[in-house]
Amino acid sequence: MTxxxxxxxxxxxxxxxxxxxxxxxLAAQMLRCEDLGTxxxxxxxxxxxxxxKFWHLAAADLAxxxxxxxxxxxxxxxxxxxxxxxxxxxxxxxTKSPEALIEINRSIARGxxxxxx
Numbered sequence: 001m002t003x004x005x006x007x008x009x010x011x012x013x014x015x016x017x018x019x020x021x022x023x024x025x026l027a028a029q030m031l032r033c034e035d036l037g038t039x040x041x042x043x044x045x046x047x048x049x050x051x052x053k054f055w056h057l058a059a060a061d062l063a064x065x066x067x068x069x070x071x072x073x074x075x076x077x078x079x080x081x082x083x084x085x086x087x088x089x090x091x092x093x094x095t096k097s098p099e100a101l102i103e104i105n106r107s108i109a110r111g112x113x114x115x116x117x
Contacts, residue, residue, distance in 0.1 A: 020112035027105035
C-alpha cells in the first residue's frame, strides 16, 4: 500500500495515475459545487471549464500521430471528449446538472487507476 510521500511520487511518475487523480479531483470539485446550489454556480463554472480544458487537451493528444493507444479506444475517448464539450455547454447554460460529467470522470479515473496497478 502506498501512503504519504510515496503516493504522491507514484502519481507524479505514472501519467495514467496523474490523469486519474486529476479527473477525480475535477469530479469532486463539480460535485461540491453542485451541492451548493445556485450560490456555487461561479465555482461550478470554473470547475466545468477546467474539466473541459482537460478533455480538449486529451482529445488533441488522442488525435495525434504519436498516440499509441489502440485506434478504437482513441476514437471512443475522442467521442467522449466531444460529449463532454457539448454537455459542458449545457451545464454552463444551466439547462443540465454536471452529473454526467462527474460520472464520466469517475468512470475513466477508475479505469486509469485499475490499469496502473
